[in-house]
Structures are given as structure tokens and as C-alpha cells.
Amino acid sequence: MSNKWNLIVDVEECINCYNCAIAVQDEYADKAHPGYTASMPKHGHRWIDIKRAERGNFPIVDISFVPTMCNHCDNAPCIEAAKNNAVQKRGDGIVVIDPVAAKGQQHLVDACPYGAIWWNEDEQVPQHWNFDAHLMDDGWTEPRCVNVCPTGALKSIKVSDNEMAKISLAENLETLKSELGTKPRVYYKSLNALSKILIAGCVERDANGRTECAAEVSVSVAQSGESLAEAKTDEFGEFKFDGFEQNSGKYQLTFSLDGTAQKSVEVELENASLILDLTI
Template sequence: MKKWNLIIDVEKCENCNNCFLSTKDEHVGNDFPGYAAPQPLHGHEWIHIERKVRGSGHMVDAAYCVQTCNHCDNAPCVKAGRGAVTKRNDGIVIIDPEKARGRRDIVSSCPYGAIWWNDQLQLPQKWIFDAHLLDAGWREPRCVQSCPTGVFRSLKISDDEMADIAKREQLEVLRSELGTRPRVYYRNLWRFSKWFIGGSVIGDSPDEIRCLEGATVALRKNGKNIATASTDVYGDFKFDNLDPVPTKYQIKVTHKDYKSMEFDALVDSDENCFIGDIRLSV
């Protein structure tokens, strides 16, 4: 059986919020019986974007992670809903706008914080994958259509096909340790979840001080080489996609015109991974 899935590419998101706005445009003031009651104008973010800033000094980057209902196959909200929340055969999770009225407990059942409480209607609400549009023949949800940078890709395929794509494209899900089996997958999630270590190599001689292009930087852990980089025209190097745990690395910097340098570097948080200037002498 074919089921809906959504792939979100963190690398492509520029925080334009078109996905958020298109969902608001679709649901604010619009009642879709059997699918969803009207979304409030303010307060609800059925699709929201979280920002992650990494680094310091001149080596800083920002990543944006779109988050929403994951339409989990093992959804806690379905269990908590006791008939008020259902999982459709096509994989979409729906909170019944009548049966769920007054059920504020459903909001706290979601470990991702993707369910919102409508005070006026006394109703838990979330993004419904625009199921009302898909059932009417649309090929994709509005958030997919409205994105100018191609962040989203919606697929209605079998679970085996989706598993093959996830493996081949190295897709991840949010908080896999929860065992909820989300149907929303992420590409390049490391931009949001992993750490980096970087720095700038400077050549220091009696004649000049300059950024060193083409220096070789080796990253080691427990004495074993795990990655190698070459500095750019500004003397910068960067090792990314590192496990987000405090780790002591060894860094060795070499250049044909300067003395080599080797030192330890402790990476203990994603806010403290730029080690600054490394000066090589002649």
C-alpha cells in the first residue's frame, strides 16, 4: 500500500517562511469538516522553523530546520486519543475536530510539541499534511508547492520504497530514539544536529604575516587520523558533521614553507568549535 511521506532538506532552507504562511493561508478561517477546524490567526505554528547558529568569531553558520507533525506510524497521540486521533491507511494522522473537542491531554501526548491547543474551540490541532487537498486530487501539500528553494519533497510510495530511499540518501528522522517511526524525513540534518571544528592558519615570518592558503590540516582522535582538510585562500579550514559529544581532538598543521604545529583541541559544545588563529613560524 502506498503512503505519504515528506522529505525536508535542511541545507536548502533559507527561513523564508513560505511554508508557514501558505499553511496559515489554507487553514486560518477555513473549516474542513472531518479534517480540521479553522486554525487561529495567532499563536499556532503548525509548521514552524527552528534556527541553529554554530561557531564563533568569523566562522559562524546558521541552519534552519522545518518542523511539524511527523505523522508517526507509532504515534503517541493516536494512543492517547482513544478514537479521537486516527491513523489513515495512507499514513496521515488526523485529529477529529469533533471527537477531540475538550481533549487538552492530546496536546501533551506529542513528544515533538507539534500539537497546538485552540482555546476558542477547545480543540487540539496540528498540520494534517493537507489531506483535504490530497483527497481532492492535489499532488502535494501547499507547503511543498510554496517553497522557492525546494526544501520539501512529498512522496506517496510503499514503505519498502521509502526505506530504500532513506537508506540510499542517508535520510534521518527527528529523535529516532523515541521509537515513534516518523514519516517526515530529513536530509542534511547534521547542519542542525552535529558539531564542527575549524580555524584559520596564519604564516608568521619576519617579512610578512599572511593567511596561508594550501596548508594541510589533519584531524586526529586518540592518535588516529580521521579527516584531512586544506586551507582556503583566507587560511580557513573546517571539519563538519562531528558527533555532538565533548571530545578531545589532535590537530596537526603543515605547510611547505613553515614549521609544522601539533596541538590538542577540546570541542565541548556547538558554541565553542572555532579554535581561532593558528600561527606557523618559518
């Protein structure tokens, strides 16, 4: 089985620096790569687009940044929608849009369920991030977006599908809109920001008539008597539990200090993250 390219995006490591997006602009804006892509417009296209995901509210707001791009799907809808074999899947897993054969095929923009295909009005051609296929064919070991990422949030690997399945399972990777069955080759780690909600809060206590942050308070969360997770408040009295499904029902939180339960509360999760402000 041949090895194929995959991209892993670690959302927790993305700091919204835009190095990846700038690298794409530098590589393609006003620069055609014959056989691979026409030149990218200087303005309006975001072949790598960083989405902002915000959860919670004052005093605890959780913000994540999610780089998105062409997913190089194995069951790519754009390939099915293309005429004249204008979009093809290479043996190394990369999806390419032929800049000549795809001329005039604006419908391909709407064929992508991820919004990753852009219409170039000047060139009259649909375009996408093509995994820097021209560079990979020239011997590069990673696309430029990976090369310039300062935190390691982007990682490209060329492995067999079986090996990638093992990596995905071991690292708990996810893909965007997996329910569509498009089989993306872009995987995400720590994608809770888009798919899950959290329970978080700030705990205070009275200290001789003065309110202060309650650090080192043990917090446990349970559902129907089953313990799910435990944590301790930080120096600001804050705690956070992540990874809950929307509308998943009632949960019980217990707050303990020095081994003694101080307070218990019941909360119900609906369609948004829950932020608590408590005094023990």
C-alpha cells in the same frame, strides 16, 4: 504493500524564507475544511515552525534552519492518548485529528513529544499540520509547503515502507527523537546542526611582516592515529569539519602547506563546537 506519504527536509537547503509557514497560514487561517480540520487561528499557531540552530562563535558561526511540523508518526502517542478515536492513522500514512471527535481534548497537546499539536481556544480543539490531507485527497501531488519552497528543501514522496527505508539509508536520512520509537514519517537530511558539533577555524600566516589569510592550507583531522577527514582552507583561511559527537575525546589536527607540515595541534571535544584561530 501500499504506498504512504513521507516528507524529506533538507536542512542545508532551508533559507528561512518562511514560505512554507505562510502557505499553511494561507490555507488554514480562518478557513475550516470540514472532515479534516477546524479553522486555524490567525495568531499564535505555528503548525510549521522553523527552528534556528547556531553553532560556533566568532569568527566562524554556523547557522542552520530546521523546519518542524507534525511527524505523522506510525506509533503516534497522540493516537494512544485520544478518546473516541479522535486521532487516526490513515492508510496513506497521514495522521488526522477529527475536528469534531477531538473537541475538548486539550490533553492531546501534551501527548505529542515534538510539540506539534496546538490548542485552538476559540474552537476548543487540538490542531496540527495534517499534510494538507484535503488537498491530497483532491488530487494534489504534494502539500502546499512543498509546492512553495523555492530551494527544494522540502520534498514529499509516496512510496512503500520498504522503498522509504532504502531511500533513508541511501541518503543518510534521520528522524527527530528517534530514540522515542514513534517512527516519524518526516525525515531530515543534513541534521548535524541539531545533533553534532564541529571543529572549525581560521588560519593566518606572516607574509613579509604582514598578516594575511592563509588560503589553500591542507588540514587533516585524526583520532588515535586514524585519519578521519581532510580539507583545504578557503580564500579567507577558514576550514570546517562537521559531524562529531559531543564529549568524543581528543583529536589531532595537522596543517600543511605545499606538502610540508607546518603545525599540529591537539584538541578535545566536549559539549560544544570548537573554533580555532591559528597562525602558521
